[in-house]
Every structure is written in structure tokens, then in C-alpha cells.
Amino acid sequence: xxxxxxxxxxxxxxxxxxxxxxxxxWKGRPTVRQLVTPSNPHSADQETARNxxxxxxxxxxxxxxxxxxxxxxxxxDKARLIGAAPPGQAxxxxxxxxxxxxxxxxxxxxxxxxxxxxxxxxTAWDNAAEARVPAFPTVAQTVTGGGAGTPLTTGxxxxxxxxxxxxxxxxxxxxxxxxxxx
Numbered sequence: 001x002x003x004x005x006x007x008x009x010x011x012x013x014x015x016x017x018x019x020x021x022x023x024x025x026w027k028g029r030p031t032v033r034q035l036v037t038p039s040n041p042h043s044a045d046q047e048t049a050r051n052x053x054x055x056x057x058x059x060x061x062x063x064x065x066x067x068x069x070x071x072x073x074x075x076x077d078k079a080r081l082i083g084a085a086p087p088g089q090a091x092x093x094x095x096x097x098x099x100x101x102x103x104x105x106x107x108x109x110x111x112x113x114x115x116x117x118x119x120x121x122x123t124a125w126d127n128a129a130e131a132r133v134p135a136f137p138t139v140a141q142t143v144t145g146g147g148a149g150t151p152l153t154t155g156x157x158x159x160x161x162x163x164x165x166x167x168x169x170x171x172x173x174x175x176x177x178x179x180x181x182x
Contacts, residue, residue, distance in 0.1 A: 042146035051141045052107050056096030058139045059161040063095060065134055068181035080170050099164030110163035114156055121176040125155030128178035
């Protein structure tokens with residue numbers, strides 16, 4: 001973003017000019033940038049990406065709110081993520097990056113592993129997610145066109161979070177039995 005001094009031969013300017021430039025203030029400094037018309041596609045790929053990020057957001061919120069400790073550990077998942085995150089990367093970004101992965105490879109693998117679980121195993125994950133303090137919520141989903149889709153179950157969101165912790169090196173590969181927290 002370009003900084004300006006006396007834009008348009010005045011001391012202050014704001015708004016668009018000539019359909020090409022936008023004058024504004026950023027942190028109290030006058031700036032000018034190219035006018036860009038935002039686009040908000042609701043294509044299948046865009047909604048899939050939004051759903052993945054939405055899953056990461058729920059995982060961040062849950063990890064941030066809980067004071068529970070994984071059985072056999074002495075620190076919360078958040079404290080462990082803070083210690084494991086690469087220098088310069090926040091714990092929450094590291095969690096989402098671990099959950100989704102480059103090209104959504106981790107998310108796709110986690111969903112495939114979730115799909116391979118039997119009905120009773122998924123129910124066990126749902127029950128464990130609902131027993132967390134606070135309870136793990138469902139994850140809202142959208143479909144092509146931006147409409148509401150079928151939300152991920154509490155157990156599915158919990159499984160995705162644990163898969164992200166596995167990728168981060170903080171948990172074993174999640175399977176049929178959900179982890180125990182206290």
C-alpha cells in the first residue's frame with residue numbers, strides 16, 4: 001500500500017477516484033491503493049475450503065477454552081501446541097495448518113480415516129466429544145451456492161482435531177477409541 005503526502009493536492013482524501021484508486025487512512029496515515037471489486041464465489045471448491053477452515057476454527061476455540069489434560073500429559077493441548085509451533089508461527093495457525101495440510105492432504109486423510117470407522121466407533125467419538133469440558137460442538141458446513149449443509153458431528157470435529165494434533169506430533173494416530181481427558 002502506498003503512503004501519500006497531500007493526496008490530490010489536499011491534506012486529506014478518502015473514497016474512490018476515477019474508478020481506479022481508493023484513498024483512505026491506515027493507522028492514521030493517508031494511503032492510496034488500487035480499487036478492487038471483491039468477489040465471493042460460492043463454488044463447490046470454495047465452500048469445501050471454507051468448511052475445512054471452519055473445522056479448524058472450531059478446533060482452535062475448543063483447544064483455547066478447555067483446561068482438560070490428555071491422559072498421560074501434564075499440559076493442556078494449547079500449552080503443548082505453543083511449545084511445538086515453529087518459531088514465528090502462532091499455536092492456533094499451527095493447529096489449523098496441521099489439520100488441513102498442503103493441498104488439504106491431512107484433512108482428506110483424516111476424513112477418510114473417520115469414514116472407515118464403524119458406526120459404534122463413531123458413536124464413541126461423539127460421546128467422548130460431548131463429555132469434554134466444554135463439550136465439543138458440531139461444525140457447521142455449507143454447500144455450493146452458500147446454503148447450509150449437514151454439520152459435522154461432534155465426534156467428527158473432535159476426530160479432525162486429534163488428527164491435527166497427531167500431525168503436529170502431539171498425539172498418536174486417532175483410531176477407533178477416542179482419547180481420555182481429565
